[in-house]
Amino acid sequence: MFSYVKKLITSLNSNAHPGDIAHAVACAFLLALVPKGNLLWPFLFFVTLFMRMNKGAFFLALILFSFAVPFADVATERLGYEILRNETLRPAFARMYDVPFVGLTRFNNTMVAGALAGGLLAYVPLYWLSRAFVSFWRSRLQPVVVKSRLYKAFCKFPLVKLVLSAGDLAGGGK
Secondary structure, eight states, X not given: OHXXXXXXXXXXXXXXXXXXXXXXXXXXXXXXXXXXXXXXXXXXXXXXXXXXXXXXXXXHHHHHHHHHGGGGHHHHXXXXXXXXXXXXXXXXXHHHHHSTTTGGGTTTSHHHHHHHXXXXXXXXXXXXXXXXXXXXXXXXXXXXXXXXXXXXXXXXXXXXXXXXTHHHHXXXXX
């Protein structure tokens, strides 16, 4: 876990492509919204593992978004209800349910349908917001934070030293 945090910090402050970090944050939000008790969640998780993105940002954002997602349950439930009661989509849902293993995704659950639709709708705005934040961090915030006394005092904590040296520990001290 420490190595993922180290990779995120390194990529935020280096020339890593901002799109990789933004893509990771947007995918993590989508995955955090989808309930975990169905076949859809592991499928989406394994698909995201093979995508080109910053894995440190992905796992950190997934953990952070998982704490905030319960506050979105009412909205995703309503969205899913509206999607599932749409008469024009009903034949497509019936055909999908007849496909083997597709029923195990529980797409016909209002929470799953609403979370998937909400995550897909939020993907592009969240991608651009994350990308803008990375650019803003690199150009304006990072130089100010590094020079602050609070940051220097924070870096002296033992756990923070361990996180900052996690890349060295993983590389065998090289």
